[in-house]
Amino acid sequence: MKRTPFLVFFLLMQLLSAQVQDKVDFTHAEVFVEPIPEEKKINGSVTYRFDVLKDVDSIFLDAHDIDFSSVLLDKKSVPFTSTGSTISISEKFKKGDTHSIELRYTAHPKQTVYFLGWDDDTKGDEQIWTQGQGKYTSHWLPSFDDMNEKVEFDISIKTKKNLTVFANGKLLDKKEYVNNGITWRYDMKEPMSSYLVAFAIGNFEKETMLSSSGVPIELYYEPKDSLKVEPTYRYTQHIFDFLEKEIGVQYPWQNYKQIPVQDFLYAGMENTGATIFSNTLVVDSIAFKDKNYVNVNAHELAHQWFGDLVTEQSGEHHWLHEGFATFYAYLAEKDIFGDEYYYWHLLETAQALANFSGEGNGEALTNSSAGSLTFYEKGAWALVMLKERVGDANFKQGIKNYLNTYAYQNVTIPDFMWEMEKASGVKLSDFESVWLQESEFPFEEVKRFLMEKSPSVKSYFELQNQIGGDLESAETILQEKWATLNSEQLKHHLVLDYGSKFSTSTISKMLKTENLKVRQA
DSSP, X not given: OTTHHHHHHHHHHHHHHHHHHXXXXXXXXXXXXXXXXXXXXXXXEEEEEEEESSOEEEEEEEOSSEXXXXXXXXXXXXXXXXXXXXXXXXXXXXTTOEEEEEEEEEEOOSSSEEEESTTSSOOSOOEEXXXXXXXXXXXXXXXXXXXXXXXXEEEEEEEETTSEEEESSEEEEEEXXXXXXXXXXXXXXXXXXXXXXXXXXXXXXXXXXXXXXXXEEEEEEOGGGGGGHHHHTTTXXXXXXXXXXXXXXXXXXXXXXXXXXXXXXXXXXXXXXXXXXXXXXXXXXXXXXXXXXXXXXXXXXXXXXXXTTEEESSGGGTHHHHHHHHHHHHHHHHHHHOHHHHXXXXXXXXXXXXXXXXXXXXXXXXXXXXXXIIIIIIHHHHHHHHHHHHOHHHHHHHHHHHHHHSTTEEEOHHHHHHHHHHHHOOOOHHHIIIIIIOSSOOHHHHHHHHHHHOHHHHHHHHHHHHHTTXXXXXXXXXXXXXXXXXXXXXXXXXXXXXXXXXXXXXXXXXXXXXXXHHHHO
């Protein structure tokens, strides 16, 4: 009870801050950063241009653990207030005016910027990289934790000559200094949310290719991994060309680049035009069979449309990011590896979701606190079934209309559903109820769908029914059918389900005669 007044005050301040920021529009940022890795800090400056939409008497930016040495409003020094998490300037700003604000600062990021290898004796493996997912770029760059503020960020980064810099946008030039320093200057053409601003620094080389539509694609790697470039980035151009065609909207940025870094926190992150991913996905051709970058590659590229071009307004609309990226990555894999791979992978995710839901853990896609399984896999399934509901042509037209209508803006689930209803002429309230608002996963519906689409999945469920609970009969029943089963995915899953009941002689025979997929099972 004693904390209630503070909570009310905090919520009131948040509301007032949002109201203030709605009255100004930050449009452009000129950023300069110089990491000092030995001290794990960043010296920087940023100049923002902003338009005043309504009369307002203050502006603010998010800035965590940042010390400011200078604040200039329209090139004149002004007083400011820094709280350790924000910086604000109190002035009378009139509707219709345009201003600039220049901030010079030193950041001491406790997160978001990671300095690796600078405090050991090993030379050549030093790296710096960022991970701003959600709202964390303000730990190294005064910016906006609210992803609804979209800005064109042009970034310059100063570092040592022997290091490579990777950042959003097109590299304009590199300026060398006599003290062994070099500044890499990058240019963006379109606005984006702050959390998608990123850079990486280290000992990297790159190969470059062009998409069929002429977009430059840069593939970075550490020199020691030069022989792994092809298997790591295998199918990259194929994926790019497929997604442009399948989505129906051209790639929205100047170029696309990808870089693998050490100890990355996730599989990958879709910074605008500049994906950073884990170097555990850097593989040779032998390892490619067991673990590869194809799915993550397609997933992060799909985010360039779904998340970067159109961005959720808030967490309850997160399906518009992760569900869509997962879905289009699956379609890209289907195009590469075939229908069997696609439908069996969908079955695996459906089974995981059914088990999760059956244990009482089901989550609605509109739940902002839902977990990855829900947003990614249930989200992808929702799109699979929506496409089935409205038809391929209507689905594709709806996607195209949605992206074109809300390009470089923020969106909600109702925005997307309205575009799908207009494109298809189909009322989708019942679909929303089952797939977006219900916590349960409709396994029987997706089971029917899979059995209609895939003869081998149909055989799988028929054999399951035949064996039933009599697991001791599994080997006899499957031996009678085995020679007629022509799907390695089907055999793989049957071995996973019933292999513990197989005799030693049956297992020995399979290890000698079956293909890799079955032997792995």
